[in-house]
Amino acid sequence: xxxxxxxxxxxxxxxxxxxxxxxxxxxxxxxxxxxxxxxxxxxxxxxxxxxxxxxxxxxxxxxxxxxxxxxxxxxxxxxxxxxxxxxxxxxxxxxxxxxxxxxxxxxxxxxxxxxxxxxxxx
Amino acid sequence: xxxxxxxxxxxxxxxxxxxxxxxxxxxxxxxxxxxxxxxxxxxxxxxxxxxxxxxxxxxxxxxxxxxxxxxxxxxxxxxxxxxxxxxxxxxxxxxxxxxxxxxxxxxxxxxxxxxxxxxxxxxxxxxxxxxxxxxxxxxxxxxxxxxxxxxxxxxxxxxxxxxxxxxxxxxxxxxxxxxxxxxxxxxxxxxxxxxxxxxxxxxxxxxxxxxxxxxxxxxxxxxxxxxxxxxxxxxxxxxxxxxxxxxxxxxxxxxxxxxxxxxxxxxxxxxxxxxxxxxxxxxxxxxxxxxxxxxxxxxxxxxxxxxxxxxxxxxxxxxxxxxxxxxxxxxxxxxxxxxxxxxxxxxxxxxxxxxxxxxxxxxxxxxxxxxxxxxxxxxxxxxxxxxxxxxxxxxxxxxxxxxxxxxxxxxxxxxxxxxxxxxxxxxxxxxxxxxxxxxxxxxxxxxxxxxxxxxxxxxxxxxxxxxxxxxxxxxxxxxxxxxxxxxxxxxxxxxxxxxxxxxxxxxxxxxxxxxxxxxxxxxxxxxxxxxxxxxxxxxxxxxxxxxxxxxxxxxxxxxxxxxxxxxxxxxxxxxxxxxxxxxxxxxxxxxxxxxxxxxxxxxxxxxxxxxxxxxxxxxxxxxxxxxxxxxxxxxxxxxxxxxxxxxxxxxxxxxxxxxxxxxxxxxxxxxxxxxxxxxxxxxxxxxxxxxxxxxxxxxxxxxxxxxxxxxxxxxxxxxxxxxxxxxxxxxxxxxxxxxxxxxxxxxxxxxxxxxxxxxxxxxxxxxxxxxxxxxxxxxxxxxxxxxxxxxxxxxxxxxxxxxxxxxxxxxxxxxxxxxxxxxxxxxxxxxxxxxxxxxxxxxxxxxxxxxxxxxxxxxxx
Numbered sequence: 001x002x003x004x005x006x007x008x009x010x011x012x013x014x015x016x017x018x019x020x021x022x023x024x025x026x027x028x029x030x031x032x033x034x035x036x037x038x039x040x041x042x043x044x045x046x047x048x049x050x051x052x053x054x055x056x057x058x059x060x061x062x063x064x065x066x067x068x069x070x071x072x073x074x075x076x077x078x079x080x081x082x083x084x085x086x087x088x089x090x091x092x093x094x095x096x097x098x099x100x101x102x103x104x105x106x107x108x109x110x111x112x113x114x115x116x117x118x119x120x121x122x
Numbered sequence: 123x124x125x126x127x128x129x130x131x132x133x134x135x136x137x138x139x140x141x142x143x144x145x146x147x148x149x150x151x152x153x154x155x156x157x158x159x160x161x162x163x164x165x166x167x168x169x170x171x172x173x174x175x176x177x178x179x180x181x182x183x184x185x186x187x188x189x190x191x192x193x194x195x196x197x198x199x200x201x202x203x204x205x206x207x208x209x210x211x212x213x214x215x216x217x218x219x220x221x222x223x224x225x226x227x228x229x230x231x232x233x234x235x236x237x238x239x240x241x242x243x244x245x246x247x248x249x250x251x252x253x254x255x256x257x258x259x260x261x262x263x264x265x266x267x268x269x270x271x272x273x274x275x276x277x278x279x280x281x282x283x284x285x286x287x288x289x290x291x292x293x294x295x296x297x298x299x300x301x302x303x304x305x306x307x308x309x310x311x312x313x314x315x316x317x318x319x320x321x322x323x324x325x326x327x328x329x330x331x332x333x334x335x336x337x338x339x340x341x342x343x344x345x346x347x348x349x350x351x352x353x354x355x356x357x358x359x360x361x362x363x364x365x366x367x368x369x370x371x372x373x374x375x376x377x378x379x380x381x382x383x384x385x386x387x388x389x390x391x392x393x394x395x396x397x398x399x400x401x402x403x404x405x406x407x408x409x410x411x412x413x414x415x416x417x418x419x420x421x422x423x424x425x426x427x428x429x430x431x432x433x434x435x436x437x438x439x440x441x442x443x444x445x446x447x448x449x450x451x452x453x454x455x456x457x458x459x460x461x462x463x464x465x466x467x468x469x470x471x472x473x474x475x476x477x478x479x480x481x482x483x484x485x486x487x488x489x490x491x492x493x494x495x496x497x498x499x500x501x502x503x504x505x506x507x508x509x510x511x512x513x514x515x516x517x518x519x520x521x522x523x524x525x526x527x528x529x530x531x532x533x534x535x536x537x538x539x540x541x542x543x544x545x546x547x548x549x550x551x552x553x554x555x556x557x558x559x560x561x562x563x564x565x566x567x568x569x570x571x572x573x574x575x576x577x578x579x580x581x582x583x584x585x586x587x588x589x590x591x592x593x594x595x596x597x598x599x600x601x602x603x604x605x606x607x608x609x610x611x612x613x614x615x616x617x618x619x620x621x622x623x624x625x626x627x628x629x630x631x632x633x634x635x636x637x638x639x640x641x642x643x644x645x646x647x648x649x650x651x652x653x654x655x656x657x658x659x660x661x662x663x664x665x666x667x668x669x670x671x672x673x674x675x676x677x678x679x680x681x682x683x684x685x686x687x688x689x690x691x692x693x694x695x696x697x698x699x700x701x702x703x704x705x706x707x708x709x710x711x712x713x714x715x716x717x718x719x720x721x722x723x724x725x726x727x728x729x730x731x732x733x734x735x736x737x738x739x740x741x742x743x744x745x746x747x748x749x750x751x752x753x754x755x756x757x758x759x760x761x762x763x764x765x766x767x768x769x770x771x772x773x774x775x776x777x778x779x780x781x782x783x784x785x786x787x788x789x790x791x792x793x794x795x796x797x798x799x800x801x802x803x804x805x806x807x808x809x810x811x812x813x814x815x816x817x818x819x820x821x822x823x824x825x826x827x828x829x830x831x832x833x834x835x836x837x838x839x840x841x842x843x844x845x846x847x848x849x850x851x852x853x854x855x856x857x858x859x860x861x862x863x864x865x866x867x868x869x870x871x872x873x874x875x876x877x878x879x880x881x882x883x884x885x886x887x888x889x890x891x892x893x894x895x896x897x898x899x900x901x902x903x904x905x906x907x908x909x910x911x912x913x914x915x916x917x918x919x920x921x922x923x924x925x926x927x928x929x930x931x932x933x934x935x936x937x938x939x940x941x942x943x944x945x946x947x948x949x950x951x952x953x954x955x956x957x958x959x960x961x962x963x964x965x966x967x968x969x970x971x972x973x974x975x976x977x978x979x980x981x982x983x
Contacts, residue, residue: 011803013831017810020824055799084802085795105806109813 003120006047007031008038008064009082010057014105018051021109022116035059039067042074048120052099054083054090062097069098078119082107128268128452135453136291139460142319143299143312150311153696153713158311159390161398167314167385168403169321171198171376172410173253174260174459175532177324180411182432184418193365194532195411197372199404205396208377209386211550213396215653216387224383224542225473231549231650232557233643239477241564242542246380246473247511248568248576249538250466254515256531257459258285260432262519264455267433268440268448289516292463293509300468301504313464314389320457325409327454331435332413334447335420339438346416353419367616371533374540380469381462388469463512471507479503534579537619541567544627548634553647555630558637563630567622575618670703673731677714689717800842804835848908864903866932866941867895873910880915887927894932899939913943921947 005022009015010033019029030045032038035056042050050068054061061081068074081094084105094102101115146158157163176194183191201209212227221227225246229239262284299312340346376382386396421434429437436455439447483499545563548555639647670690677686693704693713704710715731811828814820820828874888917928923946931942 011807013807013835014803014810016831017807017814020814021810084799084806105802106809107806109810 002026002028003048004028004030004045005049005051005116005120006038006042006045007051008033008035008056008061009051009053010034010055011053014053014082017109018112021113025113025116027116027120033057035061035064038064039071039074042068042077043071046074047077049116050077050079051116052079052081054081054085054094062093065094065097065099080115080119128265128449131449131453132456135456136295139316139319140295140298143295143316145312146315147299147312155311158315159392159395161395161402163314163318164385164390164392164395165399165402165406166318166321167389168382168399169325169406169410170317170381170385170461170465171379172321172324172407172458173462173532174257174455175253176410177328177455177458178260178264178432178435179532180414181418181421181434182430184414185422185431185434189360189415190364190368191414192411193368194372195407197369197374198376199407200369201373201376202400202403205400208547208550209396209400210393211653212377213387213393215550215650217392218653219649222388222476223469223473224378224380224546225477227383227387228542228545228549228560229477231646232555232560233640233646235557235560236477236481238557238560238564239473241561241568243470243473243477245538245541245564245568247470247514248572249535250380250470250511251514251518252531252576252579253535254463254466254512255518256535257463258288258515258519261285261288261456261459263430263433264436264452267430267436268452285516285519288459289512292460292467293512295460296464296467296471296508296512297505300464300471300508301501310389310468313468314385317385317461317465320461321406323450323457324454325406327450327457328410328413328435330447331439331451332417334442334444335413335417335438339420339424339442340416346419349423350415350419353422361613364613364616367613367619368533371536371540371619374543375536378539378542378546379466379536380473380539381465384465384469384472463515467508467511470511471504474507474510475500475503479507531579533615534575537575537615537622538568538571540619541571541622541626544623544630548630549647550650552634553644553651554634554639555647556634556637556639557643559630559632559634562633563626566629567626570622570625571618574621575614578614670706673706673711673714674703677718681717689714797846801839804839804842807835808832808839859902860904861900861902863898864901864906866897866899866939867892869903869907870895870910870930870941873907873914876907877911877914877918880918884918884926886918886921887925889927889929891931895930897932897934897939910941910943917943917945917947921945923947 005027007015007018007022007029009018009031012033015031015033019031022029030041030047032041036058038052038056052061052064056064061083065079065081068077068079078100079098080101080103081099082103082105083090083094091102100119103112103115149155150158180191180194183194215221216227219227219230221230225239225242228242229235232238265284296313299316300310336343336346340349417434417438418431421429421431421438425431425434425437425441436448436451439445439451480500480503483503541564544567545555545560548563549560674686674690677689681689690704691700693710694700694702697704697707699705711731718731811832815825815828815832870890914928917926921928925946927946929942929944931944933940933942
């Protein structure tokens with residue numbers, strides 16, 4: 001059964017690129033463009049991986065990670081966080097919130113796929 | 123006579139004096155001064171020269187040394203008869219310079235040097251202490267005589283307790299009537315009237331005893347003269363040296379004694395009164411001395427061997443069973459003692475407070491001088507000084523054990539205050555006298571006096587070791603206190619008088635010649651020495667030239683609003699103009715000046731009034747006086763105030779700079795973070811899709827689609843970079859403006875078209891006024907369009923109205939064009955409006971709609 005990825009990214013072009021890359025790898029991707037209801041979606045869809053932008057309209061990606069980790073049903077879900085900010089401070093905050101991988105934009109496609117593969121365990 | 127009755131009479135008398143003083147004060151407070159300041163009261167107040175020493179001691183003096191006691195009266199008589207020479211000048215200067223004490227006079231003459239003031243004050247206190255002790259002693263003694271001389275034979279319970287009660291009572295009276303009000307011109311109507319009453323009482327008492335002795339005991343004048351011829355008193359031969367010395371020292375004392383200066387110059391310095399006193403006061407002295415010799419002779423005859431002649435005045439009537447007369451004498455002696463102590467302690471307290479306490483206090487608490495808290499402190503310091511002076515007197519009384527003869531103590535004090543004479547006379551007549559000379563003279567005189575007369579008066583081994591008396595100071599033979607420079611066999615008093623004044627004068631002249639007077643000294647020297655040359659005496663204020671409003675405003679500034687209004691209202695009532703401002707009558711203006719002087723100092727008040735009254739000009743002397751007076755107070759405070767303000771200002775600037783830097787730093791971090799996000803976001807798409815494209819194997823429609831995305835994001839990136847460069851160019855101020863003529867309408871069209879890309883999905887209503895826009899301006903069209911674009915884009919991005927609209931108005935005013943962009947959004951919060959032209963400012967971090975916030979700054983430039 002194909003692994004399922006939930007992508008939460010507000011930039012439509014970036015979301016499009018990631019959907020294409022993961023789809024080509026045989027993963028199923030569902031995407032959202034803002035953070036409100038994201039934790040709810042994770043609980044409902046039980047994805048194998050969540051890819052999350054740090055700066056989201058409505059709320060911060062960190063809040064979403066904390067909500068996911070706080071719920072025992074979804075607490076174990078791997079999270080890959082993307083950010084265009086890239087300051088050390090943001091990375092530390094993300095790691096404290098319980099993010100598994102942290103990538104700064106722009107990223108190389110190969111690197112991104114490698115991270116995803118590792119996180120979904122294939 | 124029972125002791126209780128004596129005490130009762132004494133208390134009743136004191137209560138009567140309190141009442142007199144109180145009524146006089148009240149009368150003066152109501153402005154009805156009238157006879158309170160008259161030649162008669164003036165002359166009577168001068169009688170404080172006759173203390174208990176004169177009252178009791180003169181008879182003792184006569185019994186011991188014959189007619190020599192007359193010298194004590196001859197000195198003042200000469201001074202007053204020759205009043206035209208010295209006293210007139212002293213009084214005139216005292217009035218013109220508004221002198222508050224002899225220390226003030228000396229300090230004022232020599233460039234307002236406070237050090238001199240301190241020196242004279244110290245001298246006065248030291249010299250006055252034994253004198254005050256003398257008064258306490260005489261009162262105690264007279265109590266004692268009364269006790270042992272009465273048939274009932276009660277004993278005085280405790281002499282020291284009596285002295286304490288007397289000292290305490292005097293302190294109370296002096297504080298009550300001597301420190302009621304505070305004026306630069308120290309006038310105490312209550313006190314002056316009380317001592318005038320006392321002057322009458324002591325004269326009447328002494329005359330009564332004299333008459334009783336001559337007619338009651340002696341059998342008429344003729345017989346008394348015979349008895350005098352026969353008695354040892356008449357045989358005393360006159361020692362010319364001692365006579366000259368004593369006349370001189372008592373003349374010096376009447377000029378220099380702080381209490382004499384107080385009544386002569388400070389309380390009522392009026393030359394007309396002085397003219398009357400010039401014969402009336404010697405006449406008073408004559409009456410006081412008239413019966414001294416008869417009393418002494420009859421006393422020596424009738425009193426038992428070994429009776430204290432100092433107390434003959436009291437013991438004679440007591441011995442003859444004249445209880446009523448004795449009571450009168452007792453009250454006369456009591457009056458002599460108390461009036462002296464009261465005036466002396468007022469004079470000393472003024473000096474101590476003005477020259478020692480206040481300068482110290484101003485130095486320690488410079489700010490308070492400005493805040494106007496001074497009055498309370500001055501009064502408090504005077505009260506404490508009065509208590510201190512009386513305590514010193516009492517301590518001296520206890521220390522000396524009340525042993526020395528009254529006259530001896532009085533003379534020691536006289537020689538002490540006479541040390542001021544050379545400096546005083548020099549200051550009044552010699553323009554070359556300098557501060558250094560005055561200091562040198564006073565210090566020399568004070569030391570020689572203390573060494574040769576004052577300290578020895580305590581007796582050997584009391585203050586100075588016996589060896590100093592016999593072998594000289596440090597074993598140097600010619601430094602013996604009673605045989606200075608090897609001059610032996612001289613009368614100790616004359617010896618001390620001669621050496622102290624000679625060395626004093628020598629040092630004064632020598633140092634005056636060697637040093638050069640400062641500018642203020644020269645000015646004051648001229649004002650003192652030539653006091654009669656200019657203007658002709660104290661001038662009143664001319665009638666009607668002052669505006670009452672101006673006076674009121676000034677008075678309010680200095681006295682405080684309430685006080686000033688109360689003062690003016692009272693005057694208006696007195697003038698019968700209730701509800702209106704009073705007329706500026708000369709009396710009122712003069713009174714006002716005195717009030718102001720109490721707060722800001724006499725010279726300042728005088729100059730301020732001069733300005734309003736419009737007296738031709740404020741003289742240079744006035745200004746110098748103001749400068750000095752103000753300088754003394756302000757110097758300390760202003761300097762500190764300035765430093766404090768400077769510090770506060772610097773601290774504030776630093777804090778502001780720091781805040782600004784912190785703010786900038788926060789802004790910079792936010793900006794970098796923001797710009798990173800802005801640049802990385804399009805770059806992410808470009809990189810991802812270009813990698814996808816280079817891998818190939820894509821359907822053509824995806825290739826086209828992804829190519830379009832890359833292009834789109836590349837354009838977005840370019841625009842960001844353009845904006846950024848634009849800002850940095852403007853920031854460095856190195857913009858090359860490309861000035862030309864451009865049409866506003868066309869520029870707005872361009873800007874609207876360009877800004878239309880911002881949030882294109884939003885419908886945005888633009889309201890324009892096309893005819894008004896059709897106007898040409900000289901400008902750099904490209905830059906101005908960029909500014910317009912920034913403003914319009916901002917409106918498009920951030921306007922939060924449901925149906926956003928933007929109104930663009932163009933107005934021409936005074937050759938300038940203003941273009942307003944007004945949207946219907948909620949606007950920028952007031953407290954944040956100040957920062958909108960800061961470079962990286964964005965009001966909140968959550969706003970995600972737009973760019974990094976460099977639109978407004980370039981608009982501002």
